[in-house]
Amino acid sequence: MNLSDFTHSAYTAGLLGGLLIGIAAAMFVLLNGRIAGISGILSGLLQADKGDKLWRVLFLLGMAAAPVVYQIASDLPAVTIDAGTAQLIIAGLLVGVGTSYASGCTSGHGVCGISRGSMRSIAATLTFMMAGFITVYLTRHLLGL
């Protein structure tokens, strides 16, 4: 990697987007005292015995408003989803069950947990990253999906 790679827009965009995600997580913990973990916010909505639904709904509405607000400034970036329907359903089920069992995903463990210095979150993040690397290796290079 040389200097021109750093000035390449993908790196700048990644860093800028990451800083924004960090600011959002900081605002949530400092003002609301909560972890900005998307899987936990979603699964809390599905539990009938949890009374704290309103902030979860508002958080998700904020997320849903993001593409609308982004489009005021510019067109949404192009998105490519290679997975077919069956693959998306299996992946979705694995992500839903897995993040529930692990109590967190990329945001709760990967961003907030690591920021907090939690060993559990560091272990979770290393595990799901390794699983992601191996899965892409198998599907792309061995099975050719």
Next chain:
Amino acid sequence: MLNLNAFLVGLLFGLGLIISGMTDPSKVIGFLDLAGAWDPSLAFVMAGAILIGAIAFTIAKKRQRSLLGAPMRLSSATELDKGLLIGSLAFGIGWGLSGFCPGPAVVSAAAGQPKAWIFVAAMLAGMALYGMLERRGK
């Protein structure tokens, strides 16, 4: 105020995901594809987020209540249990199969991507299934 902030945080989080490129599954898979044309740019997303997050959580850990007076709800669990590791393994496989993790999937669904709707529906079904099994186990 707490509810207004929840909306604002969701909005900023979502914008961060779009700007960073996390909402494009082919880019995420490019980041996970170490043996192919590896695209490391998404590592900068986590670096940027943790840079700010580390400062905020250092402050948060020292407080009993948030700046708005809400209780500070930080996990006190420390055990690396089976659920954490097996769950993360399953999540990572699903992430690698689709290129979606929960946040970007929600944003893409809201942007009107039909395939993101399929993923989100299956993910919610998985969460509900886990909740049912957990309650039965108690």
